[in-house]
Amino acid sequence: MSPEIFFQTLINGLFTGGIYALVSIGLTLIYGVMVIVNFAHGEFLTLGIYIAYWAFTLLGLDPYLSIPVAIILVGLLGAMIQRGLVQQVLDAHPLNQIILLVGVSTLLMGLMQFFFGAEPKTMHVSYETEVIKLFGLRMAIPRLIAFLASMFVSVGLYGFLKYTRLGKAIRAVSQSRQAAKLVGVNVNYIYMLTFAIGTAITAVAGVLLSPNHRMIPTMGQTYSVIAFVVVVLGTMGNFMGAFLGGLIIGVVEAYAGFYLGGDVKIIASMMIFILILLFKPSGLFGRQGT
Amino acid sequence: MTTVTSSRELPMYNRVVRRLFGSWDQTQLTFSFGLVLLMAISPLIIRSPYYIGVIILASLYAFIGISWNIVAGFTGQLLIAHIIFLGLGGYTTIVLLNNFGISPWFGILMGGVIAAIAGGIVALITLRYGLKLDYFALFTIALLVAMRTLFLKWEFVGGAVGMYLRLETPSVAKMIFASKLPYLYISLILLAAGVIIQYLIYRSKMGKYFIAIREDEAAAAALGVNTTLYKTLAVMIGTALAGVGGGFYVIYVTYIDPTGIYNLGVNAEIVMASPIIGGLGSLIGPLLGALVNKPIAEIIRANLAEARSGITLIVYGLFLIASIMFMPRGLAGLIHNVYDRLRTPTHQEEL
């Protein structure tokens, strides 16, 4: 492998990894606070991408301008789903939680298939083929923007969690529901907010993916699975772990794709997943913590 | 409520009623056989092959539901991607038939064997490495994705195209029939066997141990339950039945492909929906659930143009959500409440 290809693959991997990081941060945030694995997580990414598609084809809105739309719409939906459904099963048997979320996932896929059809769709923006050359490496503009945006959002969310009052409340709940209650945090509100943030972030990832990306209603499933891998790898509930894990998996996949071919590269992530689950299920960062 | 008058003092009618409906378990068994019988005589009333086909699939879904019920319902194991084993059974059967000319009568059983072995391996791996709850669920999903990828690339089993049953002249040996009726009866025999096996397990030591593990594994261990052994048994039995179900499924629908079978949406529909709607952990749940959800799904699918697809997914999604939110014990749970009310002391003399 020539150094040029090495670095090109690395860059491609990082760009993909940025998206994975964003999706995984959302998932790990939800897990860290509510101790529930959002089995419907990928569907919120799909929602994001379809929102971008809809805004683009109907209103001519550039996808990046759809980001606030996606955040609001999906955030609200996430909040409703949490308040209405997830809240009721927080203390139920994990099997019930999983089934509920699988039901939500199936329903969302069905709704998107109903409104947008099962055939693949693609959205073509004017700048999709534009490429910038940096340090001799080719970077597609939409992918570069997606990467930068996901970095920006990740850092922003990190700052929010670390420095704002609300963010600290969220972290408090993730550490101890009881203790947070004792110091006056409205735990149920935090649950709703966290789920809204987690799903909204994922939808943003979807919007960032939208330029020239093949969209089908079931595409979220793959991202769900990858997010599971990343979150377990980076330790469930660990923000930094999800962030770094996302980038790592993106890079690993890129190299796997180079050697094995694009359609089976996911097997590399699956192998990693299985190995982690067997040998270090607590992930790279050992114990839980946001 | 446990005070009992000697059976010999009661008139014949009361003895029969007690035998059939004396306990909730027995009641479920009686109803199950009643439903199987109804399905068996349905061709007398229903002539359309289309509707017979719905019944065939409903009974098959019930059988597969039973297989998952043993693992997830009785033993509480979060084996989400159960369809892996259905797929393995199906592929085994069709490969044996197409490539080696082996009759599905044997091939279906082999499908069960292969699936059971795979299930045993999965169980032992997860137990050896202590994968619990969510991690176990995620592991099975990872396996599903891995299987799909592998089968997509594996030419021997047809790769992405999958495998098709060579449709030849009808032959009993090859389980190819012109009419749907033989398929119906094979399916019903499988279902009846499943009902009996499920019942026997439920009433046995193994069944009680399964339930104990589901309710509280640590407490079960303290009482002498070898949890590793019994969890593995539960998985192997469930996956064996799933493999058999998969074998019959492929013979009936005549083809199988990786994306179609190693698929969480299909898993939700074929494996999970029936037991959940009917009542996970109960005896009659899978059967009841299948008989409710399959016909409803078919009616919806038939009445709304397939072009606006996604309706099936919407329906199943709503089913699953509604079950968890409003009927966690499923239809069987509702009927159980009615049954209990009928059995309160004022009606004791009837029994």
Added chain:
Amino acid sequence: MALLEVKNITKRFGGLYAVRSLSLEVDPGQIVALIGPNGAGKTTAFNVISGYYRADEGNVYFNQREITNLRPDQICSLGLVRTFQVVRPFQGISVLDNVMVGAYARTFDSKIAREKALEVLKFLDMHKIADQMASGLPIASRKRLEIARALATDPQMILLDETMAGLRPTETEEVIAMVRKLSERGIAILLVEHVMKVVMSLAEKVLVLHHGELIAQGTPAEVVRNQQVIEAYLGEADVAG
């Protein structure tokens, strides 16, 4: 010959010693109490003896047979069964079914298991609630169920973990009577207790644990007068009369 022999077991969590070089003996049919302030390591000791924790050092023998680090279910089949501090009934099934799980430890036959379970329930005066769902039981009944289940495994010895916690005085009396009944059947009992009244009225021998170490043992009367024991407990706000 002692039924249960614990020799120098040590259990560490990180750098912290939960139990340190603990040795004790229980003879067949004897009732022994293990007491000590909160955090003394009593439940940890139970967990090591019954196979839930691995001992870092030391050995446990039951009927002269080494059971150190065997699985809990193996230990149960050898005749040593435990209950849990926070009771763990099998919620979704009836009282009878709960006890049958215990009875199946000795048989594969459903009829025999059922008869055994009914016999145990009758013995403990619980047969009237045999068909009730375990989830609907009040706390005192759940504690009795815990004991009934353990009894159904036909043990030679039961480890009772803080059975009296959270019970009213009348309920405590009932459970004390129940424990005496178990003893009459020849079953040895090692109980962890906080409630001194129970210890005084039941135990033939008392062991006092403090910071994971045995600081005194003897008859209840002797132990209560022991200076070290008094000092250990003075750190505690509760020493119930």
